[in-house]
Amino acid sequence: MARKYNPQEIEPKWQKYWAEKEMHTVKKDDSRPGYYCLDMFPYPSGIGLHVGHWRGYVLSDVWSRYKTLQGYQVLHPMGWDAFGLPAENYAIQHKVHPAKAVKVNVENFKRQLHDIGAMYDWNREVNTTDPEFYKWTQWIFANMFKKGLAYRKEMPINWCPDCKTGLANEEVVNGACERCGAEITKKNLNQWMLKITAYAERLLTDLDSLEWPERVKKMQSNWIGRSEGAEITFEIEGHGETVTVFTTRPDTLFGATYMVLAPEHPIVSAITSTEQNGAVKSYVEEALKKSNVERMIEDKQKTGVFTGAFAINPINDGKVPIWISDYVLMDYGTGAIMSVPAHDQRDFDFAKEFNLPLQVVIRPDGETFEADDLTEAYTGPGKMVNSGEFDGLAWEEGKKKVTDSLASRGIGKAMVNYKLRDWVFSRQRYWGEPIPIIHCEQCGMVVVPDEDLPVRLPDVESYEPTGTGESPLARIEEWVNTTCPECGGPAKRETDTMPQWAGSSWYFLRYPDPHNSEKPWSEEAMEKWMPVDLYVGGVEHAILHLLYARFFTKFLHDLGIVSFEEPFNRLFNQGMIYKDGAKMSKSKGNVVSPDELIDRYGRDSIRLYELFIGPPEVDVEWSDQGFEGVARFLNRSWNLITEIIEDDRFIEPTKELERECHGLIKDVTERLEDMKLNTAVSAFMSYVNFLNKEKENGIDRASLETLVLLLSPFTPHFSEELWQILGHEESVFKEKWPEYDPKKLVADEMELPVQINGKIRDTLTIDINASKEDILAAAKALPNVVRNMEGMRVVKEIYVPKKIVNLVVK
């Protein structure tokens, strides 16, 4: 009796074999073409891995092993995103130093990742909290500073009162902290900013060249939020001042019946009339107090106050009142708008609220509506009316003509605006890369010279956030006080740290050359590996991480140290795995741990089920029962192969065996290429079902070997063992991925469905090479066809080669 499939025995055996033979070590002197398959590196939480985490890692590993078999040298590394709030909050909660917590968690995570059986090259492991790594994070920041892309600015920023730190726009979700869910307030702080807006246009246009899911590209382009329009300058009556507005609708300028400034607009106090002074002052104060959430929740009821001042509409010298309202945001455009209530819904609502006049200036042909007829703003297309010399112009043309006219008079110009804001890059927390800047009384802000990097995080007793807007580092005098690298005088270190996204914005550049102490990376390493060929990770990083990483890469390109402009050629977002309808979490108690499954079924079964569970990009529900199916499949396959060997029931290949075998190669290869891995697994199942029916007659060796080989990226331990049992000395991963022979796929006969008036009536089995005439004749002779055609006349005969016959009868 052949021995049973025993994953508990064979899985450790092969993991040991791979390690001893250094099969996953990426060596420098390898002439194979490189292929870079990257997982988004995790932050090592204390909770560890569950089956949901496995999904992306299994997928990238299947792909890496497939590429290996195709003859590539595959770089498939792993590392740790260990700075940042999650790690720090965990450490505070458990009262351990974050560095210690990270160390323990990394070890645990690594052990669990080993279970997957993935071909990670652990020699290239990176850790963002390693000074040898963050040295280069600081180095990149220093270069941004030198290029004027990192700057300091005092401004009201998003502040999380729970995490006690400032946050980037991208980290605020529905007015709440992305990490802890606390309501975000505004806090005026002197902040480090990165000028990501300088790259807005390139970040937008280069999306076109990327092989990424459309929705991710769309999310990024919405986030960047490009809009074309014009800036128009209005004079303020009796003040000698001007206000510039941004509008996407210069064609509606004749309909601008009032103007609105953001409450924070700097000119407000200067233009407010004495009578209005009190009202304006208290409105501004109220507006500043409101949090983002309050501003949103207040059902969009428009509020505002008249300033008492008037502006002159430059196109028709009309006198328009200037109001302030919080529906105009200071940090978009110019913080001021011209209001066209007839053609903008927000302006319409405001005008109705405060009884301001409307003027229709755009109307489609055939319509006659006037201001009084409108119950909502008309925002559609049309021709300009009530617009003097511009009357009759189509709106799109009007935009251009009006802008040109203003430009010629020097009071307006075409303008592009972006929603994207500069990146708030300081955190008032301990656990991050120190920002490598020194404040000198004499020299001002001085960047730490390269030779003094890294600026190490000092060891401290208390790393808890202060909440004052100052980082805990500020309290460590012996660290803060230093000397100026330029004048040698007394100076203080910058005490803010970088956000978690800093290290992850470039870590993928370090794996190709992770131990380089001279440079962040060598040119050869970049040349061989970058850009990343396939990047696998969750869609939750669609904006944050992926946008920041693209920005860093473009900056490094401009710095001349990388040749490419985009870091990730192809992106794949795996779906999440739910249990009981919810995301797995410890608090919900619905976590499925791989440990138990490993003991009962083995790693390869989990790998296979992770793939079989559903289309890889779609969210799915975990099913313990469904799991049994793949476990049975592996047992059946094992038994089939070992029985054939045991009983020596090998035969010469038959035509049918060959056809099915080559059909399997074709299906599995195509489905892999399309990332339809769930259907690739079902192809294996169908094939084994077929072989099981054949086993009494015996099976040829090639059929079994091909099966084991094709399965190897999916179930590497299983395949290695069977490959050995089949008599091979070398690892199955030294083999080549097979190619199918199209000639072997062709059968002698085919089955053709025969329709009458589009309804299937019978099936015709006929020689594959039969002529159209023969086929139609045979089809018409089929008993059920004859029956259904009785008394009818054929008016049309359709034969789609090798697909279908359809007879149209009357």
Next chain:
RNA sequence: GCCGGGAUGGCGGAAUAGGCAGACGCAUCGGACUUAAAAUCCGAUGGUAUUUUAUACCGUGCCGGUUCGAGUCCGGCUCCCGGUACCA
């Protein structure tokens, strides 16, 4: 509100490029093996109708269209999921 994505048996899901809807798996039912159970193996399994057999009709969220033929294409809806939120 706007922008994406989706809806197929009891369930998860298949269906290159308009050509046999429901592959594969789960669950269920029947059978074999067993003293028995588990495991395993074999078979059935979208719905309705007809006594059998087989056949007919219906069936991919809803309504309509194009076509010899529509899950697939076009027009109009409904619901669900994700992103975004006064961005001028």
